[in-house]
Amino acid sequence: MIKVSMKVNGKPVSAEVEARTLLVTYIRENLRLTGTHVGCDTAQCGACTVLMNGRAIKSCSIVAMQAEGADLMTIEGVAKADGTLHPMQQAFKENHGLQCGFCTPGMVMNALDFAKSHPNPTEQEVRESLEGNLCRCTGYHNIVKSIMAGARAMGGKL
């Protein structure tokens, strides 16, 4: 067992885990932050996307040890402390960018990273940014609209 420490949603955390523990398992099982989901075992669906040091990564694709000392943000850390939704979350709500809600955390986390560098993206740019995130409910139509609106609301700032 190895002690792995990092900052998650602004708070220092640590847990003793087996070396083979995936980051997503560490987040879900050790930290009990279950908003980050697992939808596949081939790094295709993107439901497990989190921000690591500001960049969107698939937390199923690295082991927890690789995130030692990192600064992580999961979906639980996106809204304001008082519960107010972040502009990207609000955009998903207003544009009906989610149905079953399972892929949604990954979609939002990926969109946050994308929107930092794309304050006014085109539909094409948004679709390209979603190549690593699968949704089976929405046909992507309203996700694309949500991210376009959310990115504009963010104005390039997280």
Added chain:
Amino acid sequence: MNAPASSSVLGARLTRKEDYRFLTGTGQFTDDVALSNQSYAVFVRSPHAHAKIKSIKTDKAKSAKGVLAVYTGEDLANAKVGGLPCGWLITGTDGKPMKEPPFPPLAQGKVRHVGERVAVVIAETLAQARDAADKVKVDYEELPAVVDLTKARKASAIHDIAPDNTCYVWALGDKAATDAAFAKAAHVTKLEFWNNRLVPNAIEPRSANATYSRAGDEYTLYVASQNPHVERLLMTAFVLGLPESKVRVVAPDVGGGFGSKIYLYGEDVVVTWAAKQLNRAVKWTADRSESYVSDAHGRDHLTVAELALDKDGKFLAMRVKTTANLGAYLSTFASCIPTILYATLLAGQYTTPLIYCEVTAVFTNTTPVDAYRGAGRPEATYVVERLVETAAREMKIDPLEIRRRNFIREFPYQTPVALCYDTGNYEATLDAALQLADVKNFGKRKDESAKRGKLRGIGYACYIEACGIAPSNVAGSLGARAGLFEAGEIRVHPTGTVTVFTGSHSHGQGHETTFAQVVADRLGLPMENVEVVHGDTSKILFGMGTYGSRSIAVGGTAIVKALDKIVAKGKKIAAHLLEASESDVEYDRGEFKVAGTDRKKTFGEVAFAAYVPHNYPLDKLEPGLNENAFYDPTNFTFPAGSYVCEVEVDKDTGNTQIVSFTAVDDFGKIINPMIVEGQVHGGLAQGIGQALTEGCRYESSGQLVTGSFMDYCIPRSSDVPLFKIDTRETPCTHNPLGVKGCGEAGAIGAPAAVMNAITDALGVKDVPMPATAQTVWKHLQEKSHARV
């Protein structure tokens, strides 16, 4: 969003009540549920498609670190755990019941498809269970496997009970009259095609977490299910032999279903049974690789379809012969999909007077096949709309004109395949779709595409759907072994807020919002005063769950029926409080009023009086304000619509891009247009997926070669366009909301529209689904042999 307390709630584009939890990571899906004393299950699955199990050695696994138990089929048989039941009995053309082979939750003696459950390992941690599962040694003797449905009848028997691997041969319609009409036809169009096998792929993998309490001899099962009451009924009555009162099934937040989470699966049974053996909570969650081999698949029909026409393009008769692949076992509703939900839809939107359909359902060494979004109706629409479009091209009649010549225009309309359509206006959706799609300028766009070296094609599909399968007694006479009603309960609290309990289940459909809109509208209450509860057998009196686009038409109506009872009782209470005659009391947007006066009591005042009955007619009326209703519909509802697809095909690569997709649907009355549009978008994407990218393939030995998101391509964002959609409204005539259902329409209509567009672009008669770049490229090369 706070909505005004008025009738403007109905039909309003309200944002969803459920969104906040999903957007903040605070939803609770089954795998998120952590119980005290939690343990973890991993299933050992068959690597072979067909084999005898000679022995299973579990010693090393049992002694591995952290392992609590290893169970095999023998353990379940010794404990008298039954097989998984099938919910629909089909009677064949020979008058005999279908062949129902045993479907043990863990294999007994033989495995019949890759991925079949052979043993379960339960350990303190998931990693320990995985490690130990590798130590279970199964000695197999491989047997010849059959995966191709055309070869099934002559292959070696998968089940002793069905030596020719045939579950049933079933037929609907007048064969002699149909054959006679074909003999006199001016033109016959014939197509032969495979309706490709699909894997549902809800993004949340299936999961089940069961716990047992010795104190009460009670079980609780959390499970990713579309219908927790049906799950409980099947499991207790047919498999485990338990009183339903001792089993609570909770389907919490469920991450998409599309049919695949309707069924009772062996994993659910095994973890529930094991929870008692171990006196522990036992959780299993599928890997995606497990989902591919163990979730029920969809479609997989091979069909020869013929349409007979007179010289003017009027349809005289249709003849359809389908072989349907059921997979290795009968899944819960497998038997009714290629029969009751397929052949009955073959009239489509047309007056075809004679239809004969014969279906042979076969077993193969593949994962069981059952309902997947649309379930029989996409297959039927594909038959009808590919035939109609092809016939028009062959007879040089405009494909829109041939449809108009054959549209049903008078309702109610009795089809020759059992259904009676109550209402519809097919020309209205078609006209609207043509306008929205700007079809009149298609020629210009085609020329412009040609300049860029692209082949542009246009295709249409006019579909009919049947939602809310009913009534129960008719379904029962056709073989259904379950009721098809829905239940609802309205609990008015003393302060006048309302909790709605529905037997429908939401796994993305937004019932917490839509159903609240119905209640807020009917009672004239603010949206925030109405909460909707679903998915828990301990809270909801009963329910048949959500499938077949039934929730608003059947579940919504049950709620309305309960609301009517609430208002009726409220009037009695108000009449007492207002010292008026009950017949003079009216209910209007949150207020009970004495007609023609300004005397009134608010809904909240009446609710309070019901629970604090100090001034109350206790001699005539029970206190409290809580009503429930069961609603069994008198007929299906019949949504219909017209779809227009434009594709551009790259001549050099065969790559097909959907450049425009237009859908105009008639869902009857619409409660929340935003949610309905979302349902259409999702259905269209799945239909486009079937047409372009999704094809489940087995190699001849029975290995699944499309077993991950890397080999089986569900649409990605770049595979679909922004959709152009609209609705027309012909209210359903037999439910109080005038609603029809919208969940499956897109998946039903889209495949035919896309394939009609591709064949138009290529100028060929047929291209098989999925029309991948390779398939289309091959047809471009072979075009000279297949020209229309």
